[in-house]
Amino acid sequence: MKSEPLLLHSKCRGMRDMLPGDMSRFRRVEGAFLDGCRAYGYEEVRPPTIEYLQLFTALGTLTPAMVGKVYSFLDWDGWSGERVVLRPDSTIPVARLYVENLAPQSPLRLCYVTNSFVFEETGRRNRERWQGGAEFIGGAPVVADVEMVLLASDVIARLGLRDVRFQVCHAGLLKALIDELDLDAQEKEHLVESVLDGDWRGLEEAVAGVADRKRYLPPLLALKGVSSGYLQNVRALSMGASPAFRGALDQFIEVASLLDELECSYQIDITAVRSFEYYTGICFQLVSGSGEKVGGGGRYDDLIPLMGGPNIPACGFALYIDQIMGMLDGRLVGAPRAAVVCDDASVGAVRRTLEVARAVRSAGGVASVGIRRGPEFTGRYRWVVRVTSETAETVELTDSETREKVTCSVAQAVERLVS
Numbered sequence: 001m002k003s004e005p006l007l008l009h010s011k012c013r014g015m016r017d018m019l020p021g022d023m024s025r026f027r028r029v030e031g032a033f034l035d036g037c038r039a040y041g042y043e044e045v046r047p048p049t050i051e052y053l054q055l056f057t058a059l060g061t062l063t064p065a066m067v068g069k070v071y072s073f074l075d076w077d078g079w080s081g082e083r084v085v086l087r088p089d090s091t092i093p094v095a096r097l098y099v100e101n102l103a104p105q106s107p108l109r110l111c112y113v114t115n116s117f118v119f120e121e122t123g124r125r126n127r128e129r130w131q132g133g134a135e136f137i138g139g140a141p142v143v144a145d146v147e148m149v150l151l152a153s154d155v156i157a158r159l160g161l162r163d164v165r166f167q168v169c170h171a172g173l174l175k176a177l178i179d180e181l182d183l184d185a186q187e188k189e190h191l192v193e194s195v196l197d198g199d200w201r202g203l204e205e206a207v208a209g210v211a212d213r214k215r216y217l218p219p220l221l222a223l224k225g226v227s228s229g230y231l232q233n234v235r236a237l238s239m240g241a242s243p244a245f246r247g248a249l250d251q252f253i254e255v256a257s258l259l260d261e262l263e264c265s266y267q268i269d270i271t272a273v274r275s276f277e278y279y280t281g282i283c284f285q286l287v288s289g290s291g292e293k294v295g296g297g298g299r300y301d302d303l304i305p306l307m308g309g310p311n312i313p314a315c316g317f318a319l320y321i322d323q324i325m326g327m328l329d330g331r332l333v334g335a336p337r338a339a340v341v342c343d344d345a346s347v348g349a350v351r352r353t354l355e356v357a358r359a360v361r362s363a364g365g366v367a368s369v370g371i372r373r374g375p376e377f378t379g380r381y382r383w384v385v386r387v388t389s390e391t392a393e394t395v396e397l398t399d400s401e402t403r404e405k406v407t408c409s410v411a412q413a414v415e416r417l418v419s
Helices: 020-039 093-100 141-158 170-177 187-197 201-209 215-220 228-237 243-261 321-324 345-363 411-418
Strands: 050-052 072-074 083-086 108-117 128-137 162-170 282-288 293-299 314-320 338-342 369-371 384-385 395-397 404-411
Touching: 020 108, 020 128, 020 321, 050 093, 093 128, 093 314, 093 321, 093 345, 128 141, 128 321, 128 411, 141 243, 141 282, 141 293, 141 314, 162 170, 162 243, 170 187, 170 215, 187 201, 187 228, 201 215, 215 228, 228 243, 228 321, 243 282, 282 314, 293 321, 314 321, 338 345, 345 384, 345 411, 384 404, 384 411, 404 411
Parallel strands: 338 369, 338 384
Antiparallel strands: 050 083, 072 083, 108 128, 128 314, 162 282, 282 293, 293 314, 384 395, 395 404
16 A cells, blocks of 8 residues: 655654644643642752663563564664663653662652653554653652642642542552462463553453452452542451552551541542552552543652662652643633734834833733734733834723723833733
8 A cells, every 4th residue: 555655844643743822731731730849849850862772671661562662773872782762751761860860869859841752553642742740759658659649639720620530549459469369470470461451351350260268359359439448348358368468458548548638539449550560559540531541650669779779669640741731721821911012113113112012021021012904913912002102101001801991101001911
């Protein structure tokens, strides 16, 4: 089948142009995220876009099947055989950044806004994906876990998004649940691979097969509770469970109880966990009203030690900026609030117009200058300041929202614009 010829102005499949409206929404998400992080004491970092491929493969986060979905190539000094990759993940590069530059400082709160790259065969989904992430390195486990949920909730609130729900789970508990099934190594490996691929049917069947002997497993797998009380009920049934299972369950209960005390809204869903070979403890994901995942994170205590860093606990989360942008309204934030215009292009009138615009900016406002010709400026700007002549002491000020029009001094107009 012959492919369509590429046009010189065509963008790469799976890539996205961000237009002014897109960038306005992007900055809204980025600003809310970074403001929220700063309020919690996080400091911003930015890892490089290119990392060694081995950083991901050696840690087991890129399986052989997944390696084909990343953008990797030989470094310019390729004779050494070093292969690099456009980062497919941001947490691992930030953990590497910590080990190489900041260890053993602790506790340490780091945040970032970065892109990552994942190959997608159809080109219908974005291959470049933006996210805002926060990593809490060295914090006390339960307190740090709860802080992640609170911070994510705070950012969502700053954006004015109400239709986002939190699903909370525990990767360590899921691992312990699988161990409770008494499978041989091959069966366990196959089951884990199925769950990682999002297929839970095998796990449900395996749990049903031991339900008569281990009555505490089916309720946990089916649990869709909204308080720690549901977990307490499972614990009451698990007296014969392994110490690993009960320890993970106790930690889950402790975190959920604290969230209850803080009146945080969440849902317990053990099947919400993803990449549980990566995470070790509490995990959560943020889901929109349409069911789209817009963020997530969790505890990954083994990652930094595996990199050769100190034996230090850590947890983090990321918000998916592309998805959240789609949830925002079309209101442009950061667009010019005032248009300062004049009726003609004479030197004196233009000079006077530029002076008025400079006065608006000096007072902290935002102003764009234009010569009034054709369509009105009221469609794009909240305020229109009309300079009637180069000698006039007053200007005509129009509020595009209320249609109110007044004649006032430049100082009065500036005061109203920046108030």
